[in-house]
Amino acid sequence: MTEYIWDEERLAARRRALHQIPEAGFQEFKTQKYLLDIFYEVDAPHVHIHTWKTGIFVFIEGTKPDRTIAWRADMDGLPITEETGYSFSSQHEGMMHACGHDFHMTIGSSLVEYFADQRPVNNMLFLFQPAEEGPGGALPMMQSELFQKYRPDEIYALHIAPDYPVGTCAANPGILFANTSELFIDFHGRGGHAAFPHTAEDMTVAAAHFITQLQTIVSRNVSPLDSAVVTIGKMESGTKQNIIAEKARVEGTIRTLSVEAMQEVKERIEGMLRGIEASFRCSTSVDYGSSYCQVYNDETLFESFKSAAVESNVIAFEESSKAMTGEDFGYFLEEIPGLMFWLGVDSASGLHSSTLKPEEQALAPGVEWLVEWLSSRDASVEQNN
Numbered sequence: 001m002t003e004y005i006w007d008e009e010r011l012a013a014r015r016r017a018l019h020q021i022p023e024a025g026f027q028e029f030k031t032q033k034y035l036l037d038i039f040y041e042v043d044a045p046h047v048h049i050h051t052w053k054t055g056i057f058v059f060i061e062g063t064k065p066d067r068t069i070a071w072r073a074d075m076d077g078l079p080i081t082e083e084t085g086y087s088f089s090s091q092h093e094g095m096m097h098a099c100g101h102d103f104h105m106t107i108g109s110s111l112v113e114y115f116a117d118q119r120p121v122n123n124m125l126f127l128f129q130p131a132e133e134g135p136g137g138a139l140p141m142m143q144s145e146l147f148q149k150y151r152p153d154e155i156y157a158l159h160i161a162p163d164y165p166v167g168t169c170a171a172n173p174g175i176l177f178a179n180t181s182e183l184f185i186d187f188h189g190r191g192g193h194a195a196f197p198h199t200a201e202d203m204t205v206a207a208a209h210f211i212t213q214l215q216t217i218v219s220r221n222v223s224p225l226d227s228a229v230v231t232i233g234k235m236e237s238g239t240k241q242n243i244i245a246e247k248a249r250v251e252g253t254i255r256t257l258s259v260e261a262m263q264e265v266k267e268r269i270e271g272m273l274r275g276i277e278a279s280f281r282c283s284t285s286v287d288y289g290s291s292y293c294q295v296y297n298d299e300t301l302f303e304s305f306k307s308a309a310v311e312s313n314v315i316a317f318e319e320s321s322k323a324m325t326g327e328d329f330g331y332f333l334e335e336i337p338g339l340m341f342w343l344g345v346d347s348a349s350g351l352h353s354s355t356l357k358p359e360e361q362a363l364a365p366g367v368e369w370l371v372e373w374l375s376s377r378d379a380s381v382e383q384n385n
Helices: 008-019 029-040 101-117 138-142 145-150 203-214 216-220 259-280 299-311 330-335 360-384
Strands: 047-052 055-060 068-074 123-129 154-161 168-171 174-177 179-188 228-237 247-256 283-287 295-297 316-319 338-344
Touching: 008 029, 008 101, 008 360, 029 047, 029 055, 029 101, 055 101, 055 145, 068 101, 068 360, 101 123, 101 154, 101 360, 123 138, 123 145, 138 330, 154 168, 154 330, 154 360, 168 299, 174 338, 179 203, 179 228, 179 259, 203 216, 203 228, 203 247, 203 259, 216 228, 216 259, 228 259, 247 259, 259 283, 295 299, 295 330, 295 338, 299 316, 299 338, 299 360, 330 338, 338 360
Parallel strands: 068 123, 068 154, 154 338, 168 316
Antiparallel strands: 047 055, 055 123, 168 338, 174 295, 179 247, 179 283, 228 247
8 A cells, every 4th residue: 555655647647537527726626526435445543534615624543642742734626717727727717726636635635635544643634625716715724623533743735846856855943934915995086077077087097006106115115124015916097998997906816935924014005095085085995805914934844854855765854945936834833833844746847837737756756744744743752762
């Protein structure tokens, strides 16, 4: 069984099956069923399988447990129309696994099979978490009775990295991913005929002025020694070429490397909106949507991870830089020591791209390395106690 776990053809088949059924957050019904079918084949009294919303808890009792070691994999897809040309492309129109969660689940489910067969000394908890892309599944999952029942002492996760080669993992101590917040702003004014602009308040112009002013926040309000990104990815206004728009909406994202910078950016946005209201005689409303805290890798565990990876014959290690990527795994790390790392998949297209094509050859070394790493954590915990 243990050799079978990281068979390349088997791993690729599982990844392809998951790749075809991407689903939105808290709608991962097919994905949940697919994974449950795998887990129910693990017939062992020390394996306990529970569902939570559209997620899954798999708890494996250790032979002589003193601690619980956790692994988390996210499950949801993205609202992107796939353009990979795969023969196994998404069967769900307008949805795609464009962030590698099909890889994450393939690796995570293989770890369940391995440790169910090769029973660990300590308890192991495998979390299959919905809604990472939004509205956020980590925090409510942590607040669940099941999580409190099986609450782990340390927790780990990975994220695929298109720009790292296959067979490579990368991490750094401290902040790995940024604090993030969604941004939705609505502008409401008085519309009118295009020939009589003096009788209306143009919300297209108001929104455009706001977007232009927004660009000064990072350059003039955030400390040069800190880092922040404010991006508007979508703007909507108007209904016809000869009608002055009475409504406009902008949507974007905020990324910062400190909590203080996030607060400063939000305060400046709200101040600018008050100015827009006065200048354009309109009203505005702002919604920050889903906000994720930073992913902060425990420094001591990082050093252990780095040492083990450097010595491993399975994986190569590189120290990574901080990234403005957002991930709700940060909520787990706020309360529980752990870390997240990048797994190289060597794709020409990046994350959230309709043409993302991670190399499936990355799956086998990913599984084998994590068996090695989690087994070492299990052994080190046993020795320490």
